[in-house]
Amino acid sequence: xxxxxxxxxxxxxxxxxxxxxxxxxxxxxxxxxxxxxxxxxxxxxxxxxxxxxxxxxxxxxxxxxxxxxxxxxxxxxxxxxxxxxxxxxxxxxxxxxxxxxxxxxxxxxxxxxxxxxxxxxxxxxxxxxxxxxxxxxxxxxxxxxxxxxxxxxxxxxxxxxxxxxxxxxxxxxxxxxxxxx
Amino acid sequence: xxxxxxxxxxxxxxxxxxxxxxxxxxxxxxxxxxxxxxxxxxxxxxxxxxxxxxxxxxxxxxxxxxxxxxxxxxxxxxxxxxxxxxxxxxxxxxxxxxxxxxxxxxxxxxxxxxxxxxxxxxxxxxxxxxxxxxxxxxxxxxxxxxxxxxxxxxxxxxxxxxxxxxxxxxxxxxxxxxxxxxxxxxxxxxxxxxxxxxxxxxxxxxxxxxxxxxxxxxxxxxxxxxxxxxxxxxxxxxxxxxxxxxxxxxxxxxxxxxxxxxxxxxxxxxxxxxxxxxxxxxxxxxxxxxxxxxxxxxxxxxxxxxxxxxxxxxxxxxxxxxxxxxxxxxxxxxxxxxxxxxxxxxxxxxxxxxxxxxxxxxxxxxxxxxxxxxxxxxxxxxxxxxxxxxxxxxx
Numbered sequence: 001x002x003x004x005x006x007x008x009x010x011x012x013x014x015x016x017x018x019x020x021x022x023x024x025x026x027x028x029x030x031x032x033x034x035x036x037x038x039x040x041x042x043x044x045x046x047x048x049x050x051x052x053x054x055x056x057x058x059x060x061x062x063x064x065x066x067x068x069x070x071x072x073x074x075x076x077x078x079x080x081x082x083x084x085x086x087x088x089x090x091x092x093x094x095x096x097x098x099x100x101x102x103x104x105x106x107x108x109x110x111x112x113x114x115x116x117x118x119x120x121x122x123x124x125x126x127x128x129x130x131x132x133x134x135x136x137x138x139x140x141x142x143x144x145x146x147x148x149x150x151x152x153x154x155x156x157x158x159x160x161x162x163x164x165x166x167x168x169x170x171x172x173x174x175x176x177x178x179x180x181x
Numbered sequence: 182x183x184x185x186x187x188x189x190x191x192x193x194x195x196x197x198x199x200x201x202x203x204x205x206x207x208x209x210x211x212x213x214x215x216x217x218x219x220x221x222x223x224x225x226x227x228x229x230x231x232x233x234x235x236x237x238x239x240x241x242x243x244x245x246x247x248x249x250x251x252x253x254x255x256x257x258x259x260x261x262x263x264x265x266x267x268x269x270x271x272x273x274x275x276x277x278x279x280x281x282x283x284x285x286x287x288x289x290x291x292x293x294x295x296x297x298x299x300x301x302x303x304x305x306x307x308x309x310x311x312x313x314x315x316x317x318x319x320x321x322x323x324x325x326x327x328x329x330x331x332x333x334x335x336x337x338x339x340x341x342x343x344x345x346x347x348x349x350x351x352x353x354x355x356x357x358x359x360x361x362x363x364x365x366x367x368x369x370x371x372x373x374x375x376x377x378x379x380x381x382x383x384x385x386x387x388x389x390x391x392x393x394x395x396x397x398x399x400x401x402x403x404x405x406x407x408x409x410x411x412x413x414x415x416x417x418x419x420x421x422x423x424x425x426x427x428x429x430x431x432x433x434x435x436x437x438x439x440x441x442x443x444x445x446x447x448x449x450x451x452x453x454x455x456x457x458x459x460x461x462x463x464x465x466x467x468x469x470x471x472x473x474x475x476x477x478x479x480x481x482x483x484x485x486x487x488x489x490x491x492x493x494x495x496x497x498x499x500x501x502x503x504x505x506x507x508x509x510x511x512x513x514x515x516x517x518x519x520x521x522x523x524x525x526x527x528x529x530x531x532x533x534x535x536x537x538x539x540x541x542x543x544x545x546x547x548x549x550x551x552x553x554x555x556x557x558x559x560x561x562x563x564x565x566x567x568x569x570x571x572x573x574x575x576x
Contacts, residue, residue: 045551110556111392111443112186118307121347122551150561 014097019061021100022054024171025134026063026075031170032134033073035163040071042130051076052127053084056096057116073130075174086119086127102139102147106131137163187394189441190351193331197360197430202233205277205319206241208357212317214275218247218268220288221279225323226250228367234279234321247271252280256287257340261302265294275317278355279364281376282327282462285320289335289353292318303339303346311350320355323364325428326376326463328383328436330358360433362426370416370525373428375463377412378521380404380432381514382447382466385474387438388488389481390445390557400438405491407431412517416524445558446549447473450570453548458537467518467527468534472574474511480560482507489513532576542571 032039046052046067055062064076064084090096095114098104106128109115117124132148136155145151196204209217217238221231226248235245249264268276268291276295278288293305296315305311320330329335335348368376384404387397411427418424450473451465474485486506490498492513501509521527531537546567549555555562 107391107556111390113188113392116308118309121553125551125553125556128556148561 015060015093018056018093018096018100022061022063022078023175025054025100025131026065026077027171027174028134028138028167029063029065029073029130030075030174031167032130032137032163033071034170035166036133036137039130039133042126042133043067043071043073045126046123047085050086050123051080051082051084052123053080053087054089055087056090056093060090060093060096077178084119086117086123088124088127089116089118090114091116102143105147105149107149134167136160138167185394187392187396187442189394189396190333191331191354191437191441192351193354194357195331195360195433196357197433198426199362201359201361202237202321202363203240204357205234205321205359206238206243208319208359209238209243209275209277209317212275212356214317215243216246216271216273217243217275217277217317217319218249218264218271218273219245219277219279220252220264220291221248221250221284222252222254222281223250225280225284228323230323230364230367231279233361233363234277245277246273252284252287254283255338256283256290257338258302258346259340261287261290261294261337262300264291265300268295275319277319277321279321279323281322281324282329285322285327285329286335286337288318288320289355290337290348292316292353293348302337302348306346306348308347308349310348311352313352315352318355319357319359321359321361321364322429322432324368324372324376325365325425325432326379328380328432328439330355330360331433331436332440334440358433360426360429362422362429365425365429366420366422368419370419371527372463373415373419374412374521374525374527375461375467376432377408377415377428377463378467378470378518378527379463380428380435381408381517382451382470383435383439383444384408384431385470385488385514386444386447387435387442389474389477389484389559390443391559392442392557393484394442397438397442400434401442402488402491404431404435404438405488407434409492409494409513409517413520413524416521443557444554445473446476446555446560446562446567446570448554449549449552449558449562450545450567450574452552452554453545454531454537456548457541457545458534460534460536464528464534467521468529468531469570469574471511471515471518472570474514475573476562476566476570477558477560478507478511485510492517530576531571531574537575539575542568542575546571 048069050067052065062078064080066074068074099109135147278285292315384401388401407427408431411424415424447469450469454465489506489510528534
């Protein structure tokens with residue numbers, strides 16, 4: 001009975017959560033590419049102007065990020081200035097929720113065929129590594145361990161806190177700037 | 182609630198065993214096909230492997246309308262376009278691929294063009310672009326290793342842009358795979374060994390990588406058992422048609438397993454080594470397998486330990502303490518490689534290949550890190566990890 005009443009609220013809440021998380025991740029991708037040399041090294045291999053999309057099928061929330069050169073990423077929101085070069089698409093919002101609520105690792109989601117990759121696979125592998133590195137910075141260790149295949153042993157608390165603080169500050173600033181415009 | 186989730190798909194009819202080739206006419210006419218074209222390579226033709234296929238069809242009144250026997254080892258978009266042109270001009274209505282991975286991949290790509298239209302195969306590159314069934318298509322493998330007869334992918338080189346174009350769609354799968362022991366009887370020893378180790382790697386990685394599932398596990402373990410039982414017998418008695426059939430079936434089963442559960446670091450390193458040093462794929466698989474299993478050991482201890490039963494049999498399995506079984510599985514694979522080296526000099530290290538130099542290892546590691554297979558490796562692989570595995574595999 002209770003489930004019957006709660007069910008109509010679950011779906012919009014899930015949609016809202018996934019949409020919000022994609023916005024946070026898009027901004028965080030831009031932020032981490034501004035402060036982390038390892039992410040910059042990974043992103044440098046992408047062509048300048050390379051557009052990456054992560055979205056929920058069939059036409060749900062999405063994030064669009066562009067490699068603007070020198071390893072820097074730029075978050076475009078949910079609208080792409082031109083056709084994207086690489087798209088990672090969740091087959092259903094339930095699958096996106098599993099990954100974005102850290103109940104299923106990104107790598108496991110790939111293995112479970114929750115997502116479709118359209119574009120060059122080597123770039124998808126690279127973007128996954130960037131996403132993993134971002135998650136290890138911005139999530140508490142216990143949560144990050146659920147999100148990535150292996151939590152890096154070399155990442156110690158002071159570095160993690162320092163990077164996370166900078167990323168969150170940049171994300172918050174970006175949210176405020178976007179709201180103003 | 183269980184967290185497990187998996188997908189498993191294999192609609193290919195497998196026709197295996199004695200006089201399997203003689204089923205081709207029935208299968209084709211059952212799909213209303215009357216004008217088949219054979220796609221193969223010069224080696225297959227020179228080995229006399231086309232004759233039993235043609236004889237089987239002619240005896241049933243089915244004429245092979247056209248034979249294209251010039252598929253190169255690395256097939257290209259131009260070859261695909263040429264074959265599609267011949268198919269159309271000869272008014273063919275179906276395809277039979279006779280050969281190894283290259284002939285099969287080429288025929289898959291030709292099937293796209295002749296079914297969907299046009300001359301530009303690059304247009305159909307990617308996942309899920311093809312949305313409807315293609316022309317009737319049978320595959321007769323002549324090696325026992327790639328498993329291409331049951332995989333839904335093909336790779337074709339775009340020579341002008343110097344890139345490899347991947348094609349992925351369930352519609353690429355053939356209607357039937359015809360596995361006849363006559364087709365592998367004349368395989369030279371080093372090809373028999375390398376292709377069987379390719380199948381062994383498909384099965385081992387399918388059983389130990391991230392997308393393993395109960396159905397692919399069943400195919401993988403069965404394939405490992407068949408290879409372990411038959412490979413050395415076939416190396417000693419190449420005309421052993423029962424052993425040949427066992428290896429051919431194992432290859433198909435391993436193909437079904439890995440196409441439903443993917444592969445990992447062995448393939449990532451193998452693809453990169455093949456691309457940079459031009460070594461055959463099966464040889465790379467055999468070479469890297471134990472080193473990668475050692476790298477992954479603590480993540481895959483349980484499934485790898487289980488494989489001892491299929492590699493060495495119940496007596497060795499029962500006599501080995503459960504906490505040593507994973508290591509014993511790796512030893513069994515090393516032993517098998519040593520035996521193959523004794524019989525046909527199949528290299529066990531990169532140095533033994535004579536085609537790799539130590540200064541190429543860093544490039545191989547770099548390239549392997551961008552390979553799609555690395556996503557499904559059970560343990561995270563960083564650049565220094567890939568380098569370390571390559572160093573161990575060097576000598």
